[in-house]
Structures are given as structure tokens and as C-alpha cells.
Amino acid sequence: MQIPAVGQEAQLVGIAMLFCCRVCGTTYRSEEVLHGFMCRTCRSPLEVCSYNVEWNPQGVGISRYHSMLPLKPVRSLGEGSTPIVPIDMHTVKVIFKLEYLNPSGSFKDRGSTVAISHVFQVGAKCIVEDSSGNAGFSAALYARVLGIDPYIVVPSGISYSKRVAIEVAGGNIVEAPSREEASYKAKVLSSEKGCYYVNHTSNPLYIEGYKTVSYEVFEEVGEIDAAIVPVGSGGLFIGIYRGFNELYRMGFIRKRPRMVAVQGVDVAPIYERLYGSKDLGGTSVLADGIRIQSPPRIDEIVQIIEKSGGMVTLVSDSEIIDSIRRLRDLGFIVEPTSATAHAALIKVVEKLRGMNVETILVPLTGAGIKMLPQLKQILGL
């Protein structure tokens, strides 16, 4: 396929992709998922229908693994191939993966490059996305580059720096009173304007992109025993597991990692589903990226935790602040949602050690450099 020049009009390049509901078996063509990725028959989240995968890494970034993906990204902004920094801590080897060094400062770019390439391929001229920050910034950036006009619906409480980031990336901001209302408004807006609703919280193409985190870890480190991942919609969590699961099925690794999901103490739907509701006290408002009350793929997240011998860990604002500081002292400047994975590591490391876990993947998902004034305030400096 021709790589489009900046600003060139999106065109229908005629690449067909099918989306399947694994629950009721309904199949949808690309043009039938323009306004969302939930099955219209049974309300389950859709998947890309099975496609051939082959392990044949070539080049750098996400495209290195395009033989494991449903499409080859149209244009790379340098996403993926993020550094891995192993550090011996608390008698385990922690594999920090610096996802905050992606083009828009978060792992979302791995998903956006795949999902927005698909938008380009279906020939849509504009997108609508609802986001508390990182996904909106990332989608806006990838859309602009392909000549697609981005509308980003944000909750009115969005952090100032994330709002500015979306604006600078060329996103048209639309406000909604809350995260839930932003989702509703985005869907309505996409129908009214005839735009593609990116819907990253249930879009399976984001999960496809996130699988590449695992491929990179496998190529550089090999097998790992556990992964500790912040869970909002659970896209990254599912993507990392599916990536390792594919490598396991292909016979490259002997085991899949135990998957540890991290949530905040006051928005913890996965924890509640598994262990029942429990008032742990405290707040977790700083973890704005994982405040999702009803993750569309909650069933799969729970299955992965059970199947992999994993667990859910909850963290509070005071633990997050402590981890922002400790990560800073290791040389990593991350945003609060990202620090939740480190806070969880401290809480569960002894338990994991008792399960013979020696190597733990901790993706550092979002950059602190986007919000230095707030970090200064949070750290009381």
C-alpha cells in the first residue's frame, strides 16, 4: 500500500476486515462497526475474526510484528520498540518497560496506530473518541497525520495538561459532564457527523496493537513469570496476555505469566467481581486513567486472572504518591495512573515470590513529563 503524504485525503483502499462476536457468532464488516464495537445482537465486545499469524519479525516498532497483526500500520510515528530497564528489587527481577516513551507519551499509541490505520482504510474523513486524556491525545495525533479530523469528547474534570495535549495534537474538544456521559455523547456525535467512533475501550484493534508489548519483551528478555498492569478498560492487560498466549501456543515459551490487575481503591469493578465488594478506605482519584466503572471486557479480564493464577490489587492515592516519588528516584518520571503498577508491585511482591515468581514485567504506561506542574504539586515540592 502507498504511504499517504501528510494531509492527503483518506481514500477507500478496499481492505476488508471482519469483526466477530465470539458469544453469539454474528459477523460484521468494517463499515458496520463505524459507530461502535459492541455486538448488536448480544451486546458483547467484538473481536477481529481469526486471521493467519506468522512469527516473522522484521524492522522496528509495531510494524516489526505486522505478520502477527490484522493489518500493517499505514504510517509509523516511531511507536513501539520501547526501552526495557531490568532492576533487581525485593529479591525479584523487575522488567520496567518504558511505554511512556511512545510518541504521545503512552502505550495507547500502539493501539492507535493499528486502529486509526483501519479508519484510514475504510475511508472515514473524521473520528470521534471519548477519553479521559491519553487515548484522546494519541488518537488525535494519529488521525491528523492521516488527514482525518479528530473530535475528542472529554469529561469536564479532565486534567488541564491532558486537555491541552489533545488541543495541541489538533483534536477538536467536545465537553461532557462525566466519563460515562462522554461515551454516550461520542456515540451520538459520531452518528450525527458521520464520523468513525474509535471507541478505544472496546475496539479490538487497540488490543491487537498492545500485543506487541509482549513480543518485544519476549525478544529481549524471554519468558517472564508475572506482569503487573493497571486496568481501566483492560485493553492493555488483555493485549499483554494475548501476546504471550500466542507465543505459548506457537511453542516459543513454556508458560504464560501470572497476570496481576491493578485498580484504584474507589473504582474497582474487577476486584468486586472476583472478591466481592469491600470498603478498603482511602481514595484513588489520582489514577484518572483507570476510573472505568464498567469495562466492556470484564468477563475476559476475570478469566485471564483466574486462568493465569493472577490476582487483583488495589492502590490508594497515598500509595500512588509514594510510588511516583520512588520511581522518580529510579529515574522514571511517570504520571499517577502509571505509578499504580509500582504501588501494586510493592504490595504483592512477597506473595508472588512465594509462588516462585522471579521475573516481573511492569509496564510504565504514561509520561509524567506531560504534567510536570501537577506532579510538583502532588509531590508537595
Ligand SMILES: Cc1ncc(COP(=O)(O)O)c(C=O)c1O
Ligand atoms: C497511563 C495509563 N495507564 C493505564 C491505563 C489503562 O489502560 P486500559 O484502559 O487499556 O486498561 C490508562 C488508560 O487510559 C492510562 O492512561
Ligand SMILES: [Zn+2]
Ligand atoms: Zn453477539
